[in-house]
Structures are given as structure tokens and as C-alpha cells.
Amino acid sequence: MKIATYNINGIKARAEALPAWLREAEPDVVVLQEIKSTDETFPHELFDGLGYQIETHGQKSFNGVAILSRLPLEDVTRGLPGDNSDEQARWIEATVVGKRAVRICGLYLPNGNPAPGPKYDYKLGWMERMRTRARDLLVAEEAVVMAGDYNIIPQDEDAAKPEAWREDALALPESRAAFRRILNLGFTDAFRAEVQGPGHYSFWDYQAGAWQRNNGIRIDHLLLSPQAADLLRETGIDKDIRGRDKPSDHVPVWIDLDA
DNA sequence: ATGGTTGCCGAGCAA
Numbered sequence: 601m602k603i604a605t606y607n608i609n610g611i612k613a614r615a616e617a618l619p620a621w622l623r624e625a626e627p628d629v630v631v632l633q634e635i636k637s638t639d640e641t642f643p644h645e646l647f648d649g650l651g652y653q654i655e656t657h658g659q660k661s662f663n664g665v666a667i668l669s670r671l672p673l674e675d676v677t678r679g680l681p682g683d684n685s686d687e688q689a690r691w692i693e694a695t696v697v698g699k700r701a702v703r704i705c706g707l708y709l710p711n712g713n714p715a716p717g718p719k720y721d722y723k724l725g726w727m728e729r730m731r732t733r734a735r736d737l738l739v740a741e742e743a744v745v746m747a748g749d750y751n752i753i754p755q756d757e758d759a760a761k762p763e764a765w766r767e768d769a770l771a772l773p774e775s776r777a778a779f780r781r782i783l784n785l786g787f788t789d790a791f792r793a794e795v796q797g798p799g800h801y802s803f804w805d806y807q808a809g810a811w812q813r814n815n816g817i818r819i820d821h822l823l824l825s826p827q828a829a830d831l832l833r834e835t836g837i838d839k840d841i842r843g844r845d846k847p848s849d850h851v852p853v854w855i856d857l858d859a
Numbered sequence: 860a861t862g863g864t865t866g867c868c869g870a871g872c873a874a
Contacts, residue, residue, distance in 0.1 A: 609874085610866050634874090636867060661867050711874060751874095805874085806864035849865075849874080 601671070601698045601859040602626070605706070605747040605820050607633040607803075607850035611643060617846055619646055625838060627854060628671050629696050631706030633749045635664035642666070659689040665706045665748070672697045680707075682729035690726070691733075700743060700859035702828065705733075707748035712769030720769050723751070727778040734782050737825065743859060744825035746787070749850065751819055752779045754789065757798040758818035770819060787823040790855045794835045803850045804842055811842055820853045831857040 604627040608614040611632070622630070630652075635642060638658045647654060651670045657678040658664035667673065673694040680691035690708040695701055707730070712723030730746075737744045753771040756762035765771035783789065791800070801816025810816065824832060834856040841851045 613866060634866090662873070713874080808863045810863095 601628050601696065601702060601857045602854055603629045603631075603702075603704065603745055603747060603822065603857065604852045604854035605631050605633070605749070605822060606852040607708070607749040607820060607848060609634050609848040609850065610636045611646075612637065613846065614848060615643065615646055617841070617844065617848070619650065621838070621841060621852065622647070622650055622652070622668075625852065625854070627852075628669065628698065629704060630668045630852075631692070631704065631747045632666040632668065633664075633706070633708035635666050636661055637664060655692065655694060657689045657692040659687070662688075663708055664689045665692045665708050667692055667694050667704060667706050669694070669696055680726065680729050681733055683725075698859050700831070702743045702745055702857065702859050703737060705737070705744070705746040705748075707746060707750070709748065709750045709752065711751045712775065715767070715769040715772055723769060724774065724778055727782070731778075731782050731785070734787065735785055738786060741827060742825070743828040743831060743857070745822055745828050745855070745857075747822040749819060750779065750821045752776065752821070753817050753819055754779055754821075758800070760799075760801065760815045760817070765817070770817070782823065786826055788826075788829040788832075790822040790824050790829075790832055790835050791818070791837070791853065793824075793829065793832060800837060801839075802837055802853050806849050820850055822853065822855050824855075828857065831859045833858050
């Protein structure tokens with residue numbers, strides 16, 4: 601079961617790039633972030649003939665997540681529990697039924713800048729709610745994958761210029777600690793289970809020639825429950841996508857599970 | 860230090 605995460609930065613802007621990548625990469629499941637559309641205006645027709653079931657959790661103009669799957673989906677839920685007043689569409693879950701059943705969470709973690717400030721408080725509060733949900737998901741002792749744009753640079757080696765991110769909400773010690781609190785429940789960063797060392801990025805800013813200078817950061821992650829980690833076969837980052845026409849500022853990150 | 864870019868939608872905000 602090939603599972604990918606891809607922040608597309610607007611589904612309408614990716615009308616050509618996203619279907620083209622799906623045809624090449626042939627993922628079984630994709631979680632999308634920043635669809636920037638409502639459920640009603642999501643362009644389902646872009647995926648006609650590709651065989652994907654589509655589940656969205658959108659909002660107008662900002663945020664919005666989705667799950668695309670060519671395997672059957674069950675028990676789809678929308679929204680991160682823990683705050684009924686939160687109107688930002690950043691979390692969706694579904695169970696994918698392959699050889700094994702896998703619970704997939706698609707997430708768009710708040711950016712949090714500027715820090716300190718209300719946006720950073722929202723980020724940290726959201727991460728605490730996510731930790732609670734992650735803890736609850738472990739109780740069943742089943743395969744769980746939490747995939748998405750975490751807006752977290754886990755370590756300095758995950759940035760080409762770590763000093764440039766020192767005061768940023770993506771890399772502040774409190775942000776990294778909140779990310780580790782989730783990992784410490786027993787989750788595995790799938791990419792780091794397979795690949796060591798610096799120079800592996802999933803995002804390059806549109807500004808200041810970041811792609812041309814390879815000034816990137818690794819902020820898109822797939823976290824695996826112990827039962828999912830047992831099934832991990834391979835992982836990768838589709839870096840080349842960033843150099844094509846009208847790319848997102850993020851590229852797809854994927855895993856292959858024996859499931 | 861600053862500015863640099865893209866997407867939303869049609870003015871700034873978010874990233």
C-alpha cells in the first residue's frame with residue numbers, strides 16, 4: 601500500500617500537476633493539504649478515470665484537507681477533536697482496506713507565525729489536541745499513519761539553512777518539543793526510519809530562488825504507529841516535482857507499507 | 860536587514 605502526503609497549495613492551481621503526478625506515481629492513498637476549496641467547489645472531475653474515491657474536508661479560500669484512495673475507504677471522520685469552536689479545516693481520517701486495514705489521518709498543522717502571538721498559541725494548542733488524538737489511536741494496537749504538512753522542522757539537519765529558522769514557529773524549541781511529545785507516544789517518523797543525514801527536503805519557498813539554491817526544509821511527514829512501522833518497506837520524496845511547470849511549493853512524500 | 864513569490868479572489872492576507 602503506497603501512501604503519500606502532498607500539500608498542493610490550491611487544488612484549482614494544481615489542476616494539471618496533480619493528476620499528472622498521480623498517473624506517474626500511482627499511489628494507493630494520498631492525503632492532500634491546502635486544497636483551498638469547499639467540499640461543494642472541489643473539482644472532482646479532475647480525477648475522472650483515475651479510480652480514486654475522494655473525501656474532502658474543506659473551507660473557503662484557506663486550509664482544507666482531503667483523502668484520495670483507490671482502495672475502499674471506511675469510517676471517514678472530519679475535524680480534530682478537542683475544540684468545537686475550531687472552524688479551521690485541518691484534519692480528516694479514514695480507514696483504508698487493503699491486505700490489511702490502515703487508519704489514515706490527513707493533517708495540516710498550523711504554521712504558527714509570527715511567534716510569539718495568538719497564531720503560535722493556536723499552533724501549540726492544536727498540537728496538544730493532536731497528541732490526545734494520537735494517544736487514543738494507539739489504544740486499538742492497529743496500523744495508524746498520521747500524514748501531512750506538520751509545519752515542523754524536526755531537527756537542524758532538516759533545513760538547508762537552520763540559522764534562518766531559529767526564531768521561526770516551524771523550528772522553535774517549543775515547537776520541536778511538541779512534535780517530539782507526539783513521537784514519544786510511540787510513533788516513528790517513517791522517512792528517518794529509512795534515510796539518515798542532511799539534504800532531504802519537502803518544501804522550497806517560492807521566494808528568493810529557494811528551489812534553485814536548494815534552500816529547502818523537511819516539514820511534510822508520515823508518522824507510523826508501531827504496528828504500521830512493522831509494515832514499512834520503503835519511503836521517498838518526489839523532489840523532481842518541484843522543478844516542473846506551476847509546481848506547489850511542497851512536493852509529495854510517500855511510504856510503501858506491506859498492507 | 861530587506862525583499863523576494865504564489866494562491867485565494869478580486870483587497871490584502873496567509874504562507
